[in-house]
Amino acid sequence: MSDAERGGAIITGAGPGVSGSVARLLAQQGHAVGLLGVDRGTVEAVADEIRAAGGTAHVALADLTDAVAARAAVAGLGERVGPVDVLHFNPSAFREKDPLELEPHELLEDVLLGVGSLLTVVQAARPFLREGSRVTVTGSMAADRPWHRAASLGVQKAGVRNLVHSIDATLRDDGIRAVSVTVRGTLSDDGPFTPARVAAAILAAVDQDGAVGDDWRTEVAYEG
Template identity: 60%
Template sequence: MSAVIIVGAGPGVSGSLARLYAAQGWSVGLVGNDEAALADLAATLHGVRVERRVADVADPVTGGQAVEDLAERLGRVDVLHVNPSVFREADPLRLRLEDLLDDVAVGVGALLVAVQAAHPWMSAGARVSATGSMAADEPWHRAASLGVQKAGLRNLVISLDRTLEPDGIRAVSVTVRGSLSSEGTFTPDKVAEAILAATRQDPHEWRAEVSYP
């Protein structure tokens, strides 16, 4: 049975993505820092195996161990999705260096930690996906660290894709060009559908960055 691990799982896009995979019969592994949020999400995933771990997703020890534990329990990783980022309202004159580094550890570092931990359980055909943002190209100066995170995330995804391609594993970042909303184009469900579709691109026409919409 195919398995997905979602890092930074919660009630938004990642929750919608988890339900999409569960609806297709996939086993689901969830990693996040809020046990209540993980439990609430797990309760919506019906008829499939669900495993969850609470961890600091940016910590190379606890975050990495959580992903390793889930991969070992599920026996395989067909898709690894990395979702977390930090919104901190601070412009470049107010943003402290230590806060920027902490934010990048979550918004970019979590991807690095998760892929290194999951890689031994991934084989040809496996995919890595990440939730990107237009902030990578059009940063809002009053939340400067978010643009840095999303630009770094996309850059790392491209490097990962080139590194993993010889093994038949591909990586993709979906750049969401709008703000999440409860209706219209940018609902969590529609963004999740775009992320799922991005992992199922034709390998011969693969793009490591896909824009939505």
């Protein structure tokens, strides 16, 4: 894609870890980046890094579980950076409770953030997506091997992976594809599971070596 054709990117659940690394890599590729998060200091820090490196970053603040505010924030970023080539979804809720401690309403609260808000994000961004656009999601081995002490996280990661399959099937006829990247390891400051390396795997999944049609995979595992 030429610079003249290059669109922007929106990162939802933006922060200093994987999502921040994804944002920096996309900015290095020449995409204007829209960052959506809930904490101004955290999101602005990522934006400042991008700008200091010569990139373009815009910031919006919203709680993704507030559908009205989140839709407005995504639409506002789309208007500033669109068309949107990459829409990345990163948030999840970590609550250290096992199934005997976890209350049903707490599970639903966590699923609203880690799964349900993906619907809000995709629906709000749809007017800015075009043929060739990609929806990416940070997945986790917790979908298959949940830690019982954080029972809701496994439910979120399994649910969001499942939802990605449906999003892809809905958008594929318009040339828009979706993929979740299942990170089969624990994030760390060094080794194969640093945020930067996981982010690189997510961006590799955006292209999948040029895969199209039935060759496209809606789940890609990053084994490190």
